[in-house]
Amino acid sequence: MERTFAIIKPDAVERNLIGKILERIESKGFRIAAMKRARLTLEQAEGFYHVHKERPFFKDLTTYMSAGGPVVLLVLEKDNAITGWRELMGATNPKDAADGTIRKEFAVDIEKNSVHGSDSPENAAFEISYFFSQTEILS
Numbered sequence: 001m002e003r004t005f006a007i008i009k010p011d012a013v014e015r016n017l018i019g020k021i022l023e024r025i026e027s028k029g030f031r032i033a034a035m036k037r038a039r040l041t042l043e044q045a046e047g048f049y050h051v052h053k054e055r056p057f058f059k060d061l062t063t064y065m066s067a068g069g070p071v072v073l074l075v076l077e078k079d080n081a082i083t084g085w086r087e088l089m090g091a092t093n094p095k096d097a098a099d100g101t102i103r104k105e106f107a108v109d110i111e112k113n114s115v116h117g118s119d120s121p122e123n124a125a126f127e128i129s130y131f132f133s134q135t136e137i138l139s
């Protein structure tokens, strides 16, 4: 059993897509081990995305993830959860995302791409602990 971290981003929350996205997550066999709605501060978004701080899109991304509206933070559990959640999300750019993926169906563009997922076990551990304490995660 592996854990990964997911965010339902402001563009999806704003369009009332929380239920549709959670339905896809659960129907693929993930357990939702932790979940909360939050409005990120700019500082929280900058810390969360610190690996991208030299990228040209960093300022727009962190502004969008904070001022853009509330998000839903999730810890997902399943065998091979990290890879499985990345497959279910689809490619970062919805133009490249495969049919049947969340980003293909719901994303607006490469920034407002509806969902986030950890890309490695190390990042999953960092991202989960960034937003959740151990006592908030129930297997």
Ligand code: CMP
Binding pocket: 052, 057, 061, 092, 110, 111, 112, 113, 115, 116, 117
């Ligand atoms: P996410 O998986 O959350 O990781 C970094 C985010 O930066 C990405 O999804 C997009 O929302 C955003 N982003 C904006 N522009 C780009 C880009 N050119 N390449 C990668 N990510 C981008």
